Amino acid sequence: MTLTSPPPAETAPPPTAAAKIFNYPRNAWYVAAWDHEVTGKRPLARTIAGVPLALWRNSEGRAVALADACWHRLAPLSKGKILGDELQCPYHGLRYNATGRCTGMPAQETINPSAVVPSYPVVERYRYVWVWVGDPDLADPTTVPDMYQMDDPAWAGDGETIHADCNYQLVLDNLMDLTHEEFVHSSSIGQEELSEAEFDVTHEGNTVTVTRWMRDITPPPFWLKNMRDKFPGFEGKVDRWQIITFEAPSTIRIDVGVAKAGTGAPEGDRSQGVNGYVMNTITPETDRTCHYFWAFMRNYCLNSQTITTQLRQGVRGVFGEDEDMLRAQQRAIEANPEHEFYSLNIDAGGMWVRQILERMLAAEGRPSSAPALGQGV
Numbered sequence: 001m002t003l004t005s006p007p008p009a010e011t012a013p014p015p016t017a018a019a020k021i022f023n024y025p026r027n028a029w030y031v032a033a034w035d036h037e038v039t040g041k042r043p044l045a046r047t048i049a050g051v052p053l054a055l056w057r058n059s060e061g062r063a064v065a066l067a068d069a070c071w072h073r074l075a076p077l078s079k080g081k082i083l084g085d086e087l088q089c090p091y092h093g094l095r096y097n098a099t100g101r102c103t104g105m106p107a108q109e110t111i112n113p114s115a116v117v118p119s120y121p122v123v124e125r126y127r128y129v130w131v132w133v134g135d136p137d138l139a140d141p142t143t144v145p146d147m148y149q150m151d152d153p154a155w156a157g158d159g160e161t162i163h164a165d166c167n168y169q170l171v172l173d174n175l176m177d178l179t180h181e182e183f184v185h186s187s188s189i190g191q192e193e194l195s196e197a198e199f200d201v202t203h204e205g206n207t208v209t210v211t212r213w214m215r216d217i218t219p220p221p222f223w224l225k226n227m228r229d230k231f232p233g234f235e236g237k238v239d240r241w242q243i244i245t246f247e248a249p250s251t252i253r254i255d256v257g258v259a260k261a262g263t264g265a266p267e268g269d270r271s272q273g274v275n276g277y278v279m280n281t282i283t284p285e286t287d288r289t290c291h292y293f294w295a296f297m298r299n300y301c302l303n304s305q306t307i308t309t310q311l312r313q314g315v316r317g318v319f320g321e322d323e324d325m326l327r328a329q330q331r332a333i334e335a336n337p338e339h340e341f342y343s344l345n346i347d348a349g350g351m352w353v354r355q356i357l358e359r360m361l362a363a364e365g366r367p368s369s370a371p372a373l374g375q376g377v
């Protein structure tokens with residue numbers, strides 16, 4: 001279905017409930033790390049959806065995710081050593097293979113058959129290592145969210161990770177409504193036409209799309225620079241677009257760009273413009289923190305490392321402004337546990353996201369939220 005701003009009352013999603021600390025699905029693929037972070041040299045400790053993991057590569061280069069607690073006395077395996085196809089506990093030397101089975105014990109030849117630690121399904125795709133910490137029988141690699149621009153030769157770019165001190169859904173809210181750019185990012189990508197422009201929200205299955213076009217506007221500094229990278233000396237007005245696509249549980253691709261005004265970009269001809277994809281995937285760490293993996297991919301000037309670096313630095317500055325706001329928002333939520341969330345028309349996309357997540361959580365038999373001062377979810 002399609003909604004146009006403002007959404008008609010009868011088709012608008014129901015008001016958001018008194019949700020303070022939002023829960024996260026477990027039966028889902030989450031990015032645990034960039035591919036280059038997981039090596040055969042030393043394990044990486046990272047908590048994904050509440051589960052502490054030791055991530056490493058075996059001798060074939062395959063990424064492995066084991067629970068980060070030894071069967072014997074629970075020493076963290078992430079502090080251990082990688083010995084070919086085995087990970088050795090740093091405390092008394094028990095060794096584990098990629099399936100989590102113990103393959104060697106100190107000073108005894110018989111290995112206790114119960115000596116196993118959980119090994120979680122892993123998929124490497126789009127420059128990321130994805131893990132599934134829920135029911136392993138449901139881990140279908142075909143359901144990894146689509147982020148093909150990350151490693152498609154028609155696209156170039158790079159990104160980073162933000163360890164954000166907030167619940168993951170606050171980042172999803174932030175990305176589903178970009179009118180905040182006018183206020184949070186006024187020196188780079190913000191402009192008042194953002195909140196004046198009409199927008200359209202559609203949803204289907206586990207995706208939600210928010211589309212916004214701003215026609216015949218003055219390009220903000222970030223986009224003027226990018227236009228001049230492709231069209232040296234460019235002056236004048238542009239048509240600007242933002243097409244935000246959410247895919248459950250927490251991946252958001254934002255098709256962004258500008259083109260010379262009136263050259264047909266809204267109708268599909270983007271040849272007179274520049275186009276990028278802001279790739280975002282947000283992995284809950286705890287109920288109050290998350291790993292926010294982002295990248296900016298572009299389809300012009302593909303061979304310019306200078307532009308890749310400049311874009312990464314530019315986006316890092318912009319997202320640093322979001323990070324400050326999200327941290328402050330999380331603190332305020334925890335300081336005001338009785339205060340409800342209220343929703344505006346601009347929140348229509350985020351509210352559909354929340355509905356999809358509530359559906360996933362209900363399927364797992366778990367609540368969608370817990371009180372801000374509760375013991376987590």
Ligand code: FES
Binds near residue numbers: 070073091092093094
């Ligand atoms: S705690 Fe790992 S071998 Fe003892």
Ligand SMILES: [Fe+2]
Binds near residue numbers: 185318319
């Ligand atoms: Fe932002």
